[in-house]
Amino acid sequence: MNTIDELSECMKLLSDKTRLTIMALLKEKEMCVCDIVDILQTTQPNISQHLRKLKLGGLVNETRRSQWIYYSLNIEDKPHLYSIMQQLPSMKEEISAREGIKCD
Amino acid sequence: MNTIDELSECMKLLSDKTRLTIMALLKEKEMCVCDIVDILQTTQPNISQHLRKLKLGGLVNETRRSQWIYYSLNIEDKPHLYSIMQQLPSMKEEISAREGIKCD
């Protein structure tokens, strides 16, 4: 059962534009911090702080692979997030635009 | 199509405990301001300000009936809110507890 307190905390995490965009990005695929920094065009500490909040709130997982820390969604057990996540705009363009620059 | 900006604004409206509780109350039935003030045990201006934000955000409708202004949900056209609204805890107890006091 979800309490109002838990649900409002969760909504607060999604109420920030940067964090919601991160969630939209992670919906496409897992990413490391520098991926997100590149795409969102902001500073690394800024993204790190937002990711920390998302992690503390249980909305994302982190897993280290050598120097990189990859973040991914952790929302399977959160039915209250289904429809908002479903309605997030696609980030495919932003991601592929940057893949072009990275020339892989 | 919903933009990140629009969606995050919407999440911000639901990120406050008082506002989210109001939404849960209105899910049960339409209510006037004094109903909500009584149930949430806070001041009338506090509730009025929250209702104004919810109205500006398009989440509730208001309709006047003599002295009373009744508020009701306006979420049919907002699919991103389906699951969060669905997961809100029931407010039936809080509502009926207060109906007892009102001795109707």
Add this chain to the structure above:
DNA sequence: CATTAATATAAACATTCAGTTATATATGAT
């Protein structure tokens, strides 16, 4: 071991925001 790259943390600042208090508006009743 020194250096570089990736990420995290801390401190500081500016802004936003919820709640309160006081006042204004509007409706109905006497």
Add this chain to the structure above:
DNA sequence: ATCATATATAACTGAATGTTTATATTAATG
């Protein structure tokens, strides 16, 4: 008209929050 009730608005205050700058940590590399 006056009064009471319901609601809204405005000004204020304190707390929370996002972003930046600077520094620390961690891992790979030469």
